[in-house]
Amino acid sequence: MKILKRILGIGLALFVAALFLFPLLWVVLASFKTKLELLAVPPVFIFKPTLQNYINAFRSDFPMQVRNSLIIAASSTVISIILGSLTAYGFSRYSIKSSDFLQFWILSLRMLPAIAVVVPFYLVFRALKLLDTHIALILVYCLTNISFAVWVMKGFFDEIPLELEEAAMLDGYSPPQVFLRVALPLARAGLATTTIFCLIQSLNEFLLAVSLTTRVAETAPVGLSKVQTLMGVDWGLLSAASVIFMIPIIIFTIIVRNELVRGMSFGRMK
Amino acid sequence: MARLELEQLDCWYGKTHAVDCINLVVEDGELCVLLGPSGCGKTSTLRMIAGFVQPAGGEIYLDGQPISHLYPGDRNIAMVFQSYALYPHKTVREHFVFPLIPAKIPGPEIEERVKEMADFLDMHDLLDRYPSELSAGQQQRVAIGRALIRRPRLFLLDEPLNNLDEHLRVEMRANLRRMQQDLKITTVYVTHDQVEAQALGDKIVVMDMGHIRQIGSPQEVYLYPNDLFVAGFIGTPPMNFIPCRLERMESQVVLHNSHFSLPLRGNLVARTASLPDGQELILGVRPEHLRVRSQPAEGTMPVEIYVLEPQSNELILDLKLGDLLIKARNDKREFDFRPEVGQQVWVEFLQDYVHLFDKGTEQRLA
Numbered sequence: 192m193k194i195l196k197r198i199l200g201i202g203l204a205l206f207v208a209a210l211f212l213f214p215l216l217w218v219v220l221a222s223f224k225t226k227l228e229l230l231a232v233p234p235v236f237i238f239k240p241t242l243q244n245y246i247n248a249f250r251s252d253f254p255m256q257v258r259n260s261l262i263i264a265a266s267s268t269v270i271s272i273i274l275g276s277l278t279a280y281g282f283s284r285y286s287i288k289s290s291d292f293l294q295f296w297i298l299s300l301r302m303l304p305a306i307a308v309v310v311p312f313y314l315v316f317r318a319l320k321l322l323d324t325h326i327a328l329i330l331v332y333c334l335t336n337i338s339f340a341v342w343v344m345k346g347f348f349d350e351i352p353l354e355l356e357e358a359a360m361l362d363g364y365s366p367p368q369v370f371l372r373v374a375l376p377l378a379r380a381g382l383a384t385t386t387i388f389c390l391i392q393s394l395n396e397f398l399l400a401v402s403l404t405t406r407v408a409e410t411a412p413v414g415l416s417k418v419q420t421l422m423g424v425d426w427g428l429l430s431a432a433s434v435i436f437m438i439p440i441i442i443f444t445i446i447v448r449n450e451l452v453r454g455m456s457f458g459r460m461k
Numbered sequence: 462m463a464r465l466e467l468e469q470l471d472c473w474y475g476k477t478h479a480v481d482c483i484n485l486v487v488e489d490g491e492l493c494v495l496l497g498p499s500g501c502g503k504t505s506t507l508r509m510i511a512g513f514v515q516p517a518g519g520e521i522y523l524d525g526q527p528i529s530h531l532y533p534g535d536r537n538i539a540m541v542f543q544s545y546a547l548y549p550h551k552t553v554r555e556h557f558v559f560p561l562i563p564a565k566i567p568g569p570e571i572e573e574r575v576k577e578m579a580d581f582l583d584m585h586d587l588l589d590r591y592p593s594e595l596s597a598g599q600q601q602r603v604a605i606g607r608a609l610i611r612r613p614r615l616f617l618l619d620e621p622l623n624n625l626d627e628h629l630r631v632e633m634r635a636n637l638r639r640m641q642q643d644l645k646i647t648t649v650y651v652t653h654d655q656v657e658a659q660a661l662g663d664k665i666v667v668m669d670m671g672h673i674r675q676i677g678s679p680q681e682v683y684l685y686p687n688d689l690f691v692a693g694f695i696g697t698p699p700m701n702f703i704p705c706r707l708e709r710m711e712s713q714v715v716l717h718n719s720h721f722s723l724p725l726r727g728n729l730v731a732r733t734a735s736l737p738d739g740q741e742l743i744l745g746v747r748p749e750h751l752r753v754r755s756q757p758a759e760g761t762m763p764v765e766i767y768v769l770e771p772q773s774n775e776l777i778l779d780l781k782l783g784d785l786l787i788k789a790r791n792d793k794r795e796f797d798f799r800p801e802v803g804q805q806v807w808v809e810f811l812q813d814y815v816h817l818f819d820k821g822t823e824q825r826l827a
Contacts, residue, residue, distance in 0.1 A: 352544060352546065354542045354543075354544055354546035355546050355547075355548060357511070357513050357533070357540075357542070357546070358540070358542060358546040358607075359559075360512075360513075360532070360533040360534055361511060361512075361533045361534060361536075361538060361539060361540055362534060362539075362559060362560035362563060362607075362611065363534035363535070363560070363563030363564060364534060364563055365532075365534070368563075373548065376550050377548070377549065377550060379550075
């Protein structure tokens, strides 16, 4: 009975995983197919792979766009993590006047629909002569990422018993040292979670990127959308580019997977 | 090693007066126990000494120097927290090293001190373990080691035995006492457990509602409680309280209430000499100062056995005296009969140990 249950459970898990992974598999396969194989009905699963799509992708503007995406996402994530955890720590550890209101205000920035601010942002950045620059997108992404980081990190800091920090204070550590040497290491899972979500959010963002960049600072999602030409869509190229674009996130997720699992289950620390 | 002095120390949490202008001196090398029920202000006092809470008024002196304006880390005070406050991401060795870093102790000496502390606590085999891999007793030793490795002037303990099971608690209690006496370190120990306080303290400070009710040696607070609160808080089972009135009749002084009358004898007569006739009193007598007999004798009172609570070597009897229930605690060997529930027996008050409290002020009169 127990074994049956276990088999059923594993079966269900595999089924769900397959369901979610199938599109991914499809894209990976498509990236190695020729145009003809791509459009074959019924689809072929066994074929002679070609690297032509990847070669085409690397010859296009795509590597530059990926670089832009990575620079913008990494910068905005680093800034958001630093400012976000400091702010969260402040909210968590010090009594701040109208703290609840301020926290809600920060959260409300995340509820803002991007479409509502596209035009004002465009005008502001045009006035600042920052259109089509990395800085513009970094700043804009920080807006949503910081508020996210504050909320997630505050939860993690709240979970750290105050006594751990008091013990360090008695040992002669100054408040900044207590933050760096006690609070941050204990909120590792929160840092990993926040980093992943900020990265994904910044790498995937499309609307603001397409509005605020034209060429120099164009990000990968914008570039991908432009593969659709008058000549139709080059699905092979698009698939290859998508696969390349997925790699950094996959690598990072694998690196921090342990922290991430703890982070998602909201770090039950003991 | 240091002498700690609290002067008019005051603390408010919002509208709660947590500590109300207390004065206290802890002598060099002394172990002072702050004892009281939860919310009595004992932990707040400790936290003010450590520097986590800023006092609303008053001053804390360590070796004559005011320290209440200092950052906790600049006071050279160490503390063992109730939860031990161990870092889940650090090994035992790292716990020992951690306090030595801000103190700028040179590397070789750090090694030496860690080794010394591991010897002292018998923890050599555990140095590379994480707190989650240690038993509760071992965790506590790590917390003590981390606190003492800096060689602080003052050692604070906040209910350190609370998280241990009964058996370990008694063992660690003795260890703590031994350690404190070996190191001769001035210590403030917070607990709500009066047995622990009796066992450990050189000096017991009984607190209630932010006030100090009594300061004294374990014997003093047990034998001569200042007021009803201290009398009721120290000792298990707690002291019996019987409301009564003092009456002088001819040559006799008698304590009266509707169910009993107790003619006073011996030095209790002298102790009550200054009390006016008709004074409303509360008689306090500890369960161990009642003797239960099967036959009436001089100065005994008839009572009915209501409940029997046998202990390993003692018998606790709940006795019905009119509508009052009083407890007696006697050595089993003292009984020359087999007590049974419902049985009529006679109880004798050992008058040398009877206390009289003023009904209004609750202060001890005699």
